[in-house]
Amino acid sequence: MKAEIIAVGSELLTPAKVDTxxxxxxxxxxxxxxxxxxxxIVGDDPAVLRSAFVQAVARSELVIATxxxxxxxxxxxxxAAAAALGLSLDEDVRIVEAIETRFASRGLTMPAINxxxxxxxxxxxxxxxxxxxxxxxxxxxxxxVVVLLPGPPREMRGMLEAVVRExxxxxxxxxxxxxxVLRVTGRSESHTEEAVRSAYAVWAGGPxxxxxxxxxxxxxxxxxxxxxxxxxxAAEVALEAATADARARLGLDLYSADGRxxxxxxxxxxxxxxxxxxxxxxxxxxLLASRLTDVPGSSDYVEAGVVAYSNRIKTSVLGVPDAxxxxxGAVSEPVAAAMAxxxxxxxxxxxxxxxxxxxxxxxxxxxxxxxTVCVAVVRPGLGEPGRRIRTFRFLGGRGLVKFQGSQAALxxxxxxxxxxx
Amino acid sequence: MKAEIIAVGSELLTPAKVDTxxxxxxxxxxxxxxxxxxxxIVGDDPAVLRSAFVQAVARSELVIATxxxxxxxxxxxxxAAAAALGLSLDEDVRIVEAIETRFASRGLTMPAINxxxxxxxxxxxxxxxxxxxxxxxxxxxxxxVVVLLPGPPREMRGMLEAVVRExxxxxxxxxxxxxxVLRVTGRSESHTEEAVRSAYAVWAGGPxxxxxxxxxxxxxxxxxxxxxxxxxxAAEVALEAATADARARLGLDLYSADGRxxxxxxxxxxxxxxxxxxxxxxxxxxLLASRLTDVPGSSDYVEAGVVAYSNRIKTSVLGVPDAxxxxxGAVSEPVAAAMAxxxxxxxxxxxxxxxxxxxxxxxxxxxxxxxTVCVAVVRPGLGEPGRRIRTFRFLGGRGLVKFQGSQAALxxxxxxxxxxx
Numbered sequence: 001m002k003a004e005i006i007a008v009g010s011e012l013l014t015p016a017k018v019d020t021x022x023x024x025x026x027x028x029x030x031x032x033x034x035x036x037x038x039x040x041i042v043g044d045d046p047a048v049l050r051s052a053f054v055q056a057v058a059r060s061e062l063v064i065a066t067x068x069x070x071x072x073x074x075x076x077x078x079x080a081a082a083a084a085l086g087l088s089l090d091e092d093v094r095i096v097e098a099i100e101t102r103f104a105s106r107g108l109t110m111p112a113i114n115x116x117x118x119x120x121x122x123x124x125x126x127x128x129x130x131x132x133x134x135x136x137x138x139x140x141x142x143x144x145v146v147v148l149l150p151g152p153p154r155e156m157r158g159m160l161e162a163v164v165r166e167x168x169x170x171x172x173x174x175x176x177x178x179x180x181v182l183r184v185t186g187r188s189e190s191h192t193e194e195a196v197r198s199a200y201a202v203w204a205g206g207p208x209x210x211x212x213x214x215x216x217x218x219x220x221x222x223x224x225x226x227x228x229x230x231x232x233x234a235a236e237v238a239l240e241a242a243t244a245d246a247r248a249r250l251g252l253d254l255y256s257a258d259g260r261x262x263x264x265x266x267x268x269x270x271x272x273x274x275x276x277x278x279x280x281x282x283x284x285x286x287l288l289a290s291r292l293t294d295v296p297g298s299s300d301y302v303e304a305g306v307v308a309y310s311n312r313i314k315t316s317v318l319g320v321p322d323a324x325x326x327x328x329g330a331v332s333e334p335v336a337a338a339m340a341x342x343x344x345x346x347x348x349x350x351x352x353x354x355x356x357x358x359x360x361x362x363x364x365x366x367x368x369x370x371x372t373v374c375v376a377v378v379r380p381g382l383g384e385p386g387r388r389i390r391t392f393r394f395l396g397g398r399g400l401v402k403f404q405g406s407q408a409a410l411x412x413x414x415x416x417x418x419x420x421x
Numbered sequence: 422m423k424a425e426i427i428a429v430g431s432e433l434l435t436p437a438k439v440d441t442x443x444x445x446x447x448x449x450x451x452x453x454x455x456x457x458x459x460x461x462i463v464g465d466d467p468a469v470l471r472s473a474f475v476q477a478v479a480r481s482e483l484v485i486a487t488x489x490x491x492x493x494x495x496x497x498x499x500x501a502a503a504a505a506l507g508l509s510l511d512e513d514v515r516i517v518e519a520i521e522t523r524f525a526s527r528g529l530t531m532p533a534i535n536x537x538x539x540x541x542x543x544x545x546x547x548x549x550x551x552x553x554x555x556x557x558x559x560x561x562x563x564x565x566v567v568v569l570l571p572g573p574p575r576e577m578r579g580m581l582e583a584v585v586r587e588x589x590x591x592x593x594x595x596x597x598x599x600x601x602v603l604r605v606t607g608r609s610e611s612h613t614e615e616a617v618r619s620a621y622a623v624w625a626g627g628p629x630x631x632x633x634x635x636x637x638x639x640x641x642x643x644x645x646x647x648x649x650x651x652x653x654x655a656a657e658v659a660l661e662a663a664t665a666d667a668r669a670r671l672g673l674d675l676y677s678a679d680g681r682x683x684x685x686x687x688x689x690x691x692x693x694x695x696x697x698x699x700x701x702x703x704x705x706x707x708l709l710a711s712r713l714t715d716v717p718g719s720s721d722y723v724e725a726g727v728v729a730y731s732n733r734i735k736t737s738v739l740g741v742p743d744a745x746x747x748x749x750g751a752v753s754e755p756v757a758a759a760m761a762x763x764x765x766x767x768x769x770x771x772x773x774x775x776x777x778x779x780x781x782x783x784x785x786x787x788x789x790x791x792x793t794v795c796v797a798v799v800r801p802g803l804g805e806p807g808r809r810i811r812t813f814r815f816l817g818g819r820g821l822v823k824f825q826g827s828q829a830a831l832x833x834x835x836x837x838x839x840x841x842x
Contacts, residue, residue: 015448027436285714286707293706307726
């Protein structure tokens with residue numbers, strides 16, 4: 001079954017706002033095996049919206065529209081959809097009464113304008129809206145269906161889930177889509193592709209065929225595996241086998257196959273080892289600590305962080321010797337290592353991370369250009385086996401250098417924890 | 422002049438990826454007074470893509486498509502656009518030679534498949550691509566124009582800017598759009614709207630009419646003012662007057678009218694006062710420091726940050742008395758104030774911020790539910806005038822509580838700096 005999504009709202013045609021409702025809708029439809037083939041984003045223009053409905057209905061069995069169901073004059077989705085299907089609109093007294101009751105429950109009188117939300121295309125079924133005044137509408141035409149949903153995500157989401165569960169799952173046929181996201185770091189997109197490409201055909205050729213998409217961004221690559229099967233168990237077996245194959249090909253570079261973020265993976269490893277971590281950050285400016293503490297329960301293993309932006313703080317709070325900074329510069333491997341040791345000494349953390357670098361846009365030199373970041377991971381008392389130190393050269397602006405620096409630091413902690421366990 | 426955008430790529434129809442090229446394109450088109458009336462997102466299906474072009478060309482004078490110009494079989498934009506306009510495709514030998522040269526410059530032979538990128542609809546003009554192999558195409562039909570651009574942002578952006586500057590600005594007519602973003606914090610969307618709504622008609626009624634859009638997210642509200650005028654000076658005057666009016670209505674709640682973020686506004690105020698700031702963070706976990714250090718040049722005024730996630734660190738590193746935590750609890754105004762004082766005492770910072778709260782999802786109580794955040798701003802040595810302490814109750818998940826806590830802390834610093842200057 002093919003679906004189209006129509007997102008309605010003039011604000012979605014400005015440079016400031018992107019339609020995200022359709023991502024949620026796509027995910028829910030995919031779960032019952034329905035693919036989305038077109039998305040159309042239109043403003044509050046009745047003629048354009050009507051033509052979008054006419055087109056969509058001609059092309060696709062299922063059309064889901066969001067937005068434009070409010071009470072004001074620029075809410076034109078009801079009228080446009082009815083016109084496209086050649087249906088007249090009648091007032092549904094029960095809807096108007098429900099809206100009146102909703103207002104009354106807050107001690108208010110329903111404004112006359114809200115009457116418009118009681119207009120229903122002839123033959124349409126009303127989908128109740130527990131979170132707002134705009135009801136949804138379900139309209140069948142021949143073998144096709146048009147569904148109108150409100151635009152506010154809180155109102156749209158529950159209604160869409162009910163529609164999928166109670167109405168669309170039945171119609172969609174036996175196949176479902178099952179997804180797994182493999183997250184990779186420490187190699188480029190092309191090196192990732194090189195390692196797994198020869199497996200694509202094998203994965204696609206099984207009884208639960210898997211389609212693979214590769215998505216690259218700074219500091220991480222994602223492989224999205226999507227299996228299509230009627231049988232959830234068969235899909236799980238196929239995804240499990242493909243994941244194991246990818247793991248064999250990518251080794252430790254594959255850091256997550258179950259949706260966990262890098263910071264969650266590192267957190268779970270720290271918790272399992274019973275180690276508390278301390279973060280000494282210069283160029284990442286607190287981002288490393290902030291990412292680790294984004295994870296619920298991270299107080300179990302995050303001991304402390306120090307943002308040592310000035311040399312004075314590196315010296316006074318972290319105990320980095322002045323002479324070390326004078327000899328090697330603040331952005332250097334010895335200083336990163338001293339910061340990592342210092343945070344352990346000062347806070348009692350079991351494992352220390354030091355990050356120092358040039359985030360830019362200024363401050364770079366020929367020898368240490370913008371994007372140079374030194375990272376040290378130190379477990380005091382273990383000598384050399386307890387130390388990892390590396391220097392990176394990242395591309396991109398200040399924000400990207402900070403992110404990649406934090407990602408590289410987390411990844412070094414992860415590898416150290418895995419390789420020494 | 423009305424424009425439509427067609428974004429091509431099956432990955433844009435998955436739950437994982439949103440079309441962002443169109444935001445950039447919309448911004449550039451708006452600058453020369455061209456509105457976007459429809460956006461269509463389609464996969465690699467030639468029939469669907471052709472029907473999208475047929476529709477778009479019938480509705481709009483300008484159609485801009487991105488993506489699907491690569492060398493492989495699933496790159497079908499050239500063929501679909503040519504078919505929609507009834508044009509045949511011919512090979513342009515110069516394009517093929519340019520691609521061969523590009524490969525040769527890296528010591529490579531052009532794969533035969535890249536020949537496809539030399540296919541040009543009859544009568545189309547070729548737009549050079551300095552960053553990749555896929556050239557863009559400019560096709561006129563009657564009074565309308567269809568422009569095909571590559572999908573990778575790096576290749577698309579420069580080409581689009583050249584097209585707008587050299588070709589579209591002329592055709593677009595005299596009007597341009599001029600935008601200003603007003604950022605507001607400390608009041609809800611409806612309280613913001615209440616304060617400015619009565620001005621909308623005045624702003625819209627001037628010689629350079631201004632349209633106003635309000636966008637709300639957690640912790641901040643944006644008012645987008647868009648003036649339409651042939652004369653840049655007239656637009657600037659109108660936007661300046663509307664901004665002054667908004668400032669009179671919103672007072673200090675309006676924190677930015679020139680595109681600066683909250684962290685940049687606070688940074689500029691700190692620099693102007695010659696004050697260095699120290700951050701003592703519990704529940705925000707480093708996010709406050711990270712946001713401040715996102716701003717280039719922030720080493721001028723960020724002295725140090727401490728992430729004190731455990732009570733032990735609050736005591737040992739920040740010098741918060743054990744008894745204070747025992748008496749009031751770690752999430753309390755006295756502890757926030759002691760953290761703010763402590764970071765100044767330990768690091769020599771001139772102004773200290775302490776943030777302690779319950780980010781959730783666990784750790785809440787009836788008395789201090791998830792979302793409770795205490796913030797203190799302390800300038801040592803000034804007594805009461807140097808202290809601001811507040812407790813907030815934020816809604817939303819862990820990430821949103823962290824963000825709103827950091828936003829509230831920055832805003833308290835901003836107001837203190839403005840009110841004591």
